[in-house]
Amino acid sequence: MTPMGASAHRLLVEHSERLAQKFYAPSPGVWCFVGNGLSNQTFIEGPEGVIAIDTGESVEEMRAALKQLATVCDRPVVAVMYTHFHYVGGTRAVLEAFGADVPIYAHDRVVANLKRTSDDIAPMYGRGLVEQFGLALPATGLDSMPNVGLGLIFRLAQHAPHTPGFVPPTITTDRPMTWRIAGLDVQVTPAPSDADDSVTIWFPALKTAVQNLVWPALFNVFPIRGEEYRDPRVLLKGLDDLLALGAEHVLGTHGPPISGAAEIVTRVRAYRDAIQFLWDQTVRGMNKGWTTDELAARVRLPDACDADYITAERYGVAEHHVRQIHNGLKGWFDGDPAKLFPLEPAERASRLIEGFGGRSVVRTQAVAAIKKDDLRWAIELASWLVAAPADKADELQPDRNLLAGALRIIGQRTPAANIRSWVLTRARELEGVGSLDRYRKHRFRRDSIVADPAGSVAILRVLLDPHRADGLDVHVRFEFGNDRECGLHVRNQVAVPTDGSTASISLRVDPELWAEFLTGKKSYADLVADKRAAAVGNKEDLTAVLACFDISAPR
Numbered sequence: 001m002t003p004m005g006a007s008a009h010r011l012l013v014e015h016s017e018r019l020a021q022k023f024y025a026p027s028p029g030v031w032c033f034v035g036n037g038l039s040n041q042t043f044i045e046g047p048e049g050v051i052a053i054d055t056g057e058s059v060e061e062m063r064a065a066l067k068q069l070a071t072v073c074d075r076p077v078v079a080v081m082y083t084h085f086h087y088v089g090g091t092r093a094v095l096e097a098f099g100a101d102v103p104i105y106a107h108d109r110v111v112a113n114l115k116r117t118s119d120d121i122a123p124m125y126g127r128g129l130v131e132q133f134g135l136a137l138p139a140t141g142l143d144s145m146p147n148v149g150l151g152l153i154f155r156l157a158q159h160a161p162h163t164p165g166f167v168p169p170t171i172t173t174d175r176p177m178t179w180r181i182a183g184l185d186v187q188v189t190p191a192p193s194d195a196d197d198s199v200t201i202w203f204p205a206l207k208t209a210v211q212n213l214v215w216p217a218l219f220n221v222f223p224i225r226g227e228e229y230r231d232p233r234v235l236l237k238g239l240d241d242l243l244a245l246g247a248e249h250v251l252g253t254h255g256p257p258i259s260g261a262a263e264i265v266t267r268v269r270a271y272r273d274a275i276q277f278l279w280d281q282t283v284r285g286m287n288k289g290w291t292t293d294e295l296a297a298r299v300r301l302p303d304a305c306d307a308d309y310i311t312a313e314r315y316g317v318a319e320h321h322v323r324q325i326h327n328g329l330k331g332w333f334d335g336d337p338a339k340l341f342p343l344e345p346a347e348r349a350s351r352l353i354e355g356f357g358g359r360s361v362v363r364t365q366a367v368a369a370i371k372k373d374d375l376r377w378a379i380e381l382a383s384w385l386v387a388a389p390a391d392k393a394d395e396l397q398p399d400r401n402l403l404a405g406a407l408r409i410i411g412q413r414t415p416a417a418n419i420r421s422w423v424l425t426r427a428r429e430l431e432g433v434g435s436l437d438r439y440r441k442h443r444f445r446r447d448s449i450v451a452d453p454a455g456s457v458a459i460l461r462v463l464l465d466p467h468r469a470d471g472l473d474v475h476v477r478f479e480f481g482n483d484r485e486c487g488l489h490v491r492n493q494v495a496v497p498t499d500g501s502t503a504s505i506s507l508r509v510d511p512e513l514w515a516e517f518l519t520g521k522k523s524y525a526d527l528v529a530d531k532r533a534a535a536v537g538n539k540e541d542l543t544a545v546l547a548c549f550d551i552s553a554p555r
Contacts, residue, residue: 006144011415015314016147018216018256023068026249026257030208031072033065037159038133038151039087039253041065042210044203046182049078053201053210054253055090057155059165062090064158066097079181081188082106082169083212083253084198085113092165105179107190107197108172118448119455120462127439128225129154134421136434142412143424149217149315149417150254191238194220194230200242207248213238214268216255217315217417218305219275222324224316224418229328232279239272255310267308274301274311278318282325291334295322316418349388359385363399370406378406386430397432404430441550449515454478454486456518458497463549466493472548474541477503480511490545505537505545520552 002013021035029045041062042053050073055062066077077098082088088110095102117125130136133154134145148154155162171179176189187202193212200211213219213235221230242250243265250264251257258264281299290298296319305311326334333339342348356362362381369378382403390396404427411424428434442463449456457478475489477500487500500506510532516522524546528535535542 002144002146004140004144004146005142006146007142007412008146008420009413009415011312012314012417012420013146015149015216015309015415015417016152018309019147019150019152021152022256023072024257025072026251026259027206027208029073030206030249030251031069032251032257033068034256035152036065036068037061037156038148038154040251040255042251043069043073043077044182044184044206044208044210045073045075046078046184048183049076051079051081051182051184051186052077052094053081054083054087055080055094055165056087057089058159058162059090059093059096060159060161060163061156062093062165065090066093078102080104080167081181081186081201081210082110083201083210084193084195085110086195087253088114088166090165091167095167103171103181104167104169105171105181105186105188106169107199108169108174109197110172111168113195113197114166119459123439123442124226127436128223128227130436130439131422131425132223132225132418134425136425136428136436137421143408143428145417145421147417148421150215189238189241191241192230192234193238194223194227196228198238200238202245202247207246208251209242209245209247209249210251211238211242212253213242214250214252214258214271214310215315216252216309218301218311218313218318219271220316220418221275221278221321222316224320224422229324231328232275232325236272236276236279239268239275243268243272267310270304270308271310274305277301278321279325282322283329285322286326286330289335291336292323292326293334293336295326296320313416315416317414317416345387346389349384352384353388359388359390359395359399363402366402366406370409375406375410379403379410382406400430400432404428441552444515444518446515446519449518450511453480453511453514454484456514457486457488460488460549461495461497463551464490464493464495465548465550469493469495469548472541472544474505474538474545475503476500476542476545477506478514479506479508480514481508488545490548495548505535505542507533507535507542509533517546518551 001007019035024032024034031043033041037056039054039056041056044051077094080091080094080102133148135154137143137145173188179186184203184205189200191198191200191213198212200209202209221232247264248261249257249259258267282295285295285299299322301318353359353362362385366378366381385399386403407423407427411420414420429436444456469490470493473491477487479485485500487498487503489496489498513530513532517527524543527533528539528543
């Protein structure tokens with residue numbers, strides 16, 4: 001039990017101690033602020049001033065880090081560097097304090113990666129963050145989070161309202177580069193890890209590396225929120241390059257610094273080898289013809305990995321990582337004939353329940369499995385009950401509660417933060433106290449639409465309902481003023497972004513009105529009838545096109 005009342009595995013609770021807020025000074029002129037949020041903020045002092053590395057999730061978070069820096073150093077911040085695109089939300093605090101001309105260094109994919117997460121995949125990405133980091137869980141009580149594995153919490157309450165303050169980098173590279181920054185030679189090497197824009201930053205004169213490879217937990221080959229494949233082979237190269245530096249201090253985007261050349265070699269090598277173990281043994285099993293379920297059951301990390309938190313399962317779990325390695329190499333089909341053409345989930349669940357003798361029999365077995373601590377089987381049985389249609393509406397909630405209860409037990413017992421967060425978030429939703437429905441639909445932001453209305457048109461292709469578009473072949477040009485034009489051709493039940501030059505219909509619309517439509521404040525009919533819009537061409541076809549997309553109707 002934690003001070004906030006969370007019921008959690010002892011090892012996960014203990015993990016909070018190493019993630020607690022502390023301003024580390026591993027060597028003169030080198031500082032790393034741990035516990036100010038999910039990520040660290042690192043500061044390196046050079047002859048010409050201070051380099052700030054990573055700026056956290058918000059302007060308020062970075063202001064707190066700068067305030068902490070001021071207690072030990074009165075030099076100005078003369079440069080900002082990003083290790084990757086995840087923790088770049090507080091940069092405006094630096095520019096406000098030290099001038100708008102402070103240069104910002106990063107990999108050249110940072111901006112593209114940020115845009116990707118807020119465009120086509122925004123609902124999935126946002127929901128994944130909520131599930132993985134426990135953002136919908138209460139701050140106190142049994143379901144509260146002791147920590148989120150890589151940090152104490154995603155965002156500290158004292159940093160509210162968490163104002164976004166990302167500023168695009170001004171100097172970028174996609175290859176190894178040596179820059180002269182703040183009077184120091186700084187070597188930057190691309191080192192993909194959980195993002196393809198990650199870099200290792202090496203200060204030869206200080207024997208100090210800042211990187212996003214070694215975490216305070218086993219590397220997450222598979223994040224439970226879902227992400228593009230993180231190839232362990234690529235990560236291993238980055239780790240070998242890091243080891244070859246001969247660093248005396250290794251600072252990370254998460255967790256405490258590691259100091260001492262021998263200590264670094266011993267621990268980072270063990271971390272590296274644990275990842276190779278997962279790769280090698282997964283491939284070994286695949287070569288033997290093991291299915292993903294067999295891989296998950298048979299590939300287990302060596303016991304020695306529990307001796308150091310950086311190789312322990314305090315974030316994700318190995319059985320999920322091996323599944324992801326399989327899928328990254330070979331795809332989803334693992335040779336199990338039952339997975340070749342499976343039934344639709346609700347139909348499969350209904351048939352399984354019928355085969356077992358009915359809902360009451362399955363329910364009895366699920367309860368018995370929980371009592372026997374056979375939680376894997378209990379979850380499967382209860383999942384059938386939840387997935388299959390019930391004869392009476394009031395039957396389903398007890399079954400949802402049954403599944404939630406099994407998930408909650410796992411949440412209280414797992415030492416992995418990601419797993420705890422996910423199962424508790426799902427349990428609460430099953431119980432009806434934490435719906436994530438708002439994260440299952442695309443929510444456009446008015447300011448983003450007004451700033452880039454053409455970009456919002458392109459996103460519509462992933463909101464197309466193919467049934468509503470059946471039989472349509474209509475090409476529309478959108479004109480937003482100031483030479484901002486684009487097109488969308490709905491045909492063959494897809495929406496194809498174009499430049500609009502050959503469109504048969506044109507819609508001139510004020511960006512503010514377009515934002516009102518996409519955010520659900522205006523209906524299709526309201527849009528075409530509004531004086532701020534003018535259509536040329538077949539209005540019935542235009543209305544048919546606009547009605548094809550999953551956009552909330554006005555309230």
